[in-house]
Amino acid sequence: MDKRKVIGAYRRGLISVQECAQILGLDNIELLSYMRETRAPRPKPNKKQSVRT
Numbered sequence: 001m002d003k004r005k006v007i008g009a010y011r012r013g014l015i016s017v018q019e020c021a022q023i024l025g026l027d028n029i030e031l032l033s034y035m036r037e038t039r040a041p042r043p044k045p046n047k048k049q050s051v052r053t
């Protein structure tokens with residue numbers, strides 16, 4: 001199973017951290033450090049420019 005899908009299921013609350021670690025074959029500490037490393041950066045909101053004529 002794809003690791004991204006497993007982590008995504010954990011982040012959505014579909015599986016527990018223990019289940020996620022078990023599926024990936026990691027212990028809880030390894031899993032948490034792995035998830036910190038793979039966290040995708042959030043896109044910054046675009047600044048709206050004023051339109052003045």
